Amino acid sequence: MSVGDFRAIKAELFQKRVLDWYDVSKRQMPWRETKNPYFIWISEIMLQQTRVETVIPYYERFIKNIPTIEALAQIDEDELLKYWEGLGYYSRARNLQKAAKQIIEVHAGVFPRNRNELENLAGIGPYTAGAILSIAFDKREVAIDGNVLRVFARLSGIREDISKPATIKQITHLVEELIPSSRNGDYTQSLMELGATICLPNGKPLCKQCPLKELCVAKNESLQELIPLKTMKKKRTIQQKTILVIMNEDNQVFIRKRIEDGLLKGMWEFMMMDSHLSVEEVITSLEKQYFQIKQILPLLPSTHIFSHLEWEMKAYKIVVNQYPKDLDGMFVSIQSLIKEYSLPTALKAYKDYVKEQMK
DNA sequence: AAGGCGGGGTG
DNA sequence: CACCCAGCCTT
Numbered sequence: 289m290s291v292g293d294f295r296a297i298k299a300e301l302f303q304k305r306v307l308d309w310y311d312v313s314k315r316q317m318p319w320r321e322t323k324n325p326y327f328i329w330i331s332e333i334m335l336q337q338t339r340v341e342t343v344i345p346y347y348e349r350f351i352k353n354i355p356t357i358e359a360l361a362q363i364d365e366d367e368l369l370k371y372w373e374g375l376g377y378y379s380r381a382r383n384l385q386k387a388a389k390q391i392i393e394v395h396a397g398v399f400p401r402n403r404n405e406l407e408n409l410a411g412i413g414p415y416t417a418g419a420i421l422s423i424a425f426d427k428r429e430v431a432i433d434g435n436v437l438r439v440f441a442r443l444s445g446i447r448e449d450i451s452k453p454a455t456i457k458q459i460t461h462l463v464e465e466l467i468p469s470s471r472n473g474d475y476t477q478s479l480m481e482l483g484a485t486i487c488l489p490n491g492k493p494l495c496k497q498c499p500l501k502e503l504c505v506a507k508n509e510s511l512q513e514l515i516p517l518k519t520m521k522k523k524r525t526i527q528q529k530t531i532l533v534i535m536n537e538d539n540q541v542f543i544r545k546r547i548e549d550g551l552l553k554g555m556w557e558f559m560m561m562d563s564h565l566s567v568e569e570v571i572t573s574l575e576k577q578y579f580q581i582k583q584i585l586p587l588l589p590s591t592h593i594f595s596h597l598e599w600e601m602k603a604y605k606i607v608v609n610q611y612p613k614d615l616d617g618m619f620v621s622i623q624s625l626i627k628e629y630s631l632p633t634a635l636k637a638y639k640d641y642v643k644e645q646m647k
Numbered sequence: 648a649a650g651g652c653g654g655g656g657t658g
Numbered sequence: 659c660a661c662c663c664a665g666c667c668t669t
Binding site: 484595 | 660661662663664665666667668
């Protein structure tokens with residue numbers, strides 16, 4: 289069998305198999321209870337590279353507190369990031385607000401309903417545009433995510449690297465040819481659901497339970513564990529950091545906002561240095577910045593793994609009784625730190641330490 | 648075309 | 659540990 293053989297199958301058979309399976313097997317998700325494009329949009333952005341179970345509580349809290357495009361456009365950035373804290377890929381939150389403003393200014397507050405206008409909004413690419421159009425508006429558009437790429441690579445026996453644009457284009461055409469005459473939103477979701485629950489990655493598909501097993505080239509050729517082809521991945525680079533949890537005599541802690549770096553941009557952090565510093569080096573560096581140090585105490589080192597790099601963190605708690613006025617950050621109370629400012633999960637160990645200092 | 652961008656679940 | 663997740667953006 290080949291891609292050609294797969295294309296020869298009856299579209300109606302394929303559609304009936306996958307939609308019937310979806311009706312019986314779909315999981316419950318809060319965004320499946322609505323057609324409100326704003327809600328669908330929020331869910332799709334949160335779901336980018338993020339598992340369904342992780343998203344659900346974030347989604348519930350977000351739409352409860354920021355229920356409309358207008359509310360999203362007007363919210364303070366730090367408050368917005370607070371709702372995103374721990375979810376990762378924080379540019380998604382900033383792009384969400386940028387897009388909300390675009391919708392109000394360019395589209396008079398009316399949610400766009402064609403692919404071109406959607407893809408011109410910040411943070412919306414081909415997948416998200418297709419998802420919103422098919423799910424919220426029942427338009428004849430497809431949404432190609434990692435699940436759909438894997439499902440269709442196996443179904444049609446494609447041996448190419450599924451991350452290559454040419455392969456994505458080829459699969460996009462196959463998915464488009466099979467759009468049903470109705471229920472396209474369910475069609476979109478059924479393909480992703482199949483990938484997430486049956487046609488699993490890492491050579492572990494549950495083919496016996498698959499409603500499409502008779503139509504699957506990979507299954508019929510016993511290639512389902514070899515497809516899709518895995519791409520070589522780059523090794524993580526390791527960075528050494530020294531975290532300085534600086535507190536003043538009023539039990540306030542020093543934080544500053546990350547601006548210049550792409551990584552964790554917009555998030556707040558403790559003072560950090562780019563290498564491992566000894567007690568003496570820390571003291572020298574802080575005195576050079578006109579801090580007067582009253583006490584310095586080593587904290588437990590910790591490690592945080594990002595997808596593309598790794599932080600090896602040494603840390604110190606430092607109590608100062610005097611500090612310069614022109615700081616690139618500020619001292620805030622511990623309660624305020626917890627309630628109002630978003631810190632990356634990478635700093636969780638030291639945020640937890642600060643929490644314990646609350647009196 | 649390739650790499651940056653978080654955090655967590657899973658085997 | 660490595661892989662991958664309802665991807666998008668920049669270079």
